[in-house]
Amino acid sequence: MTVLDEIRRLETELRAEEELAAGQRSLTDRTFTRLKETGLMRGLQPKRWGGAELSLREHLTSVYELGRIAPSAGWVAGVMGSHPWQISLFPEETQAEVWEADPDWNASSSYAPTGKIEPVPGGYKVSGRWSFSSGCDHAQGVILGGFAGKVEVAPGVEVPNYGSALLHRDQYAIEDTWHVRGSRGTGSKDIVVADAFIPERRFLSSPLHEYNPERPAPGMETNPGALYRLPWAVMFNLVLVAPMLGLGRRFLDDWTADTAVRKANWGGTYADDPLMQMHLAEAEWIHDAAVKKMYDAIDTITDAAEAGVFLERRERARMRWNITKGCQEVGFAVNKLMRVASGRTVFVDHPMHRLYQDVIAELGHAFLVSDGVGRFYGAELLDSSAPEVML
Numbered sequence: 001m002t003v004l005d006e007i008r009r010l011e012t013e014l015r016a017e018e019e020l021a022a023g024q025r026s027l028t029d030r031t032f033t034r035l036k037e038t039g040l041m042r043g044l045q046p047k048r049w050g051g052a053e054l055s056l057r058e059h060l061t062s063v064y065e066l067g068r069i070a071p072s073a074g075w076v077a078g079v080m081g082s083h084p085w086q087i088s089l090f091p092e093e094t095q096a097e098v099w100e101a102d103p104d105w106n107a108s109s110s111y112a113p114t115g116k117i118e119p120v121p122g123g124y125k126v127s128g129r130w131s132f133s134s135g136c137d138h139a140q141g142v143i144l145g146g147f148a149g150k151v152e153v154a155p156g157v158e159v160p161n162y163g164s165a166l167l168h169r170d171q172y173a174i175e176d177t178w179h180v181r182g183s184r185g186t187g188s189k190d191i192v193v194a195d196a197f198i199p200e201r202r203f204l205s206s207p208l209h210e211y212n213p214e215r216p217a218p219g220m221e222t223n224p225g226a227l228y229r230l231p232w233a234v235m236f237n238l239v240l241v242a243p244m245l246g247l248g249r250r251f252l253d254d255w256t257a258d259t260a261v262r263k264a265n266w267g268g269t270y271a272d273d274p275l276m277q278m279h280l281a282e283a284e285w286i287h288d289a290a291v292k293k294m295y296d297a298i299d300t301i302t303d304a305a306e307a308g309v310f311l312e313r314r315e316r317a318r319m320r321w322n323i324t325k326g327c328q329e330v331g332f333a334v335n336k337l338m339r340v341a342s343g344r345t346v347f348v349d350h351p352m353h354r355l356y357q358d359v360i361a362e363l364g365h366a367f368l369v370s371d372g373v374g375r376f377y378g379a380e381l382l383d384s385s386a387p388e389v390m391l
Helices: 003-009 011-024 029-038 056-069 071-080 083-087 092-099 232-261 274-307 313-339 351-363 371-381
Strands: 107-110 116-120 123-133 141-154 157-168 173-175 189-199 203-205
Touching: 003 011, 003 029, 003 056, 011 029, 011 056, 011 071, 029 071, 056 071, 056 232, 056 274, 071 107, 071 232, 071 351, 083 092, 083 107, 083 141, 107 123, 116 141, 123 141, 123 157, 141 189, 141 203, 157 189, 232 274, 232 313, 232 351, 274 313, 313 351, 313 371
Parallel strands: 107 141
Antiparallel strands: 116 123, 123 189, 141 157, 157 203, 173 189
8 A cells, every 4th residue: 555545544543532632732742643554654755764755746646635624743754854855965874873773763853043052173062942843742752843054055156154054952941832822732832952962974065965956955865866966945835735735635625624514504504605606616727726736846947856857946936936925825815715604704613714724734834834935036037136035
């Protein structure tokens, strides 16, 4: 059976565990175990380290489906399921350090540079607080984003050295700050670090490798497949878009089922209301368009990687604009449907209330806000000055 088949087979169980996860504000151990057993958490891990090395399309199709079934599990799987891919870009010694003894070793993450990563002899000193680390209760480590001084990307050209620091579980504390209404089951708590040291091989520079086709990430030497040549920012955007659109699909399905049998106060049913019919038709169109944009981006970066083509920043901006705009539009469509749903959806125990809160929470992620990449893409089309964004 494929990963997708396994997820669908477990639908009843995963839905029930989602209820428990919301109560404890973190995925249940049972759910996380199931996600590992399906192969989803190692879908993008190299085969030589026990992973499946699936195509990005196949992997994210499973994440989308999981987002429909169990939104919090889908979000965690989208985020944490991408980390074996990124770890594969670190030097071989780092890959061996985490996977030789335990092929299931995985990390949570927080990429916003809210803490400090200071270059020191032999490596880096990491300290501070990072938030929104989804799935951290189930991780053996964490990937933290930050600026580590400056790096020379071309002769005489230095830029801030934004990158990813990889820490082991004994190098940080988890602070339970996750008291929220939406995405409660993701357990996206704070990571607190007090002067942890990491060797140089556990820091991966984005400007040094991401925008320089002549200087590939060190892990590409031992993981030469096209999968590991995908652009990071577009890739990370997609692993958030897939569960978000799966959640949108779930909301549309549940809204439709509820509206189909909902009685109108003045007699008849809402299923016969022309306005309801039009609201749903528009929402379906928006969702389908967003999903197509997602797959277009997946196929574009995959085809380019397989052909050895380096995608310039304008093309990366186009894709990130398309997929983040698609998610935002799905959010607007969900909001319109919520406005005409039953007044009982205001109660916190109404099934659609939680789904609506989940939508709002997921769309709050910085990488799902479309404004910055939209401005960059528009400015590029007009040959104007573009804002600095991660592409």
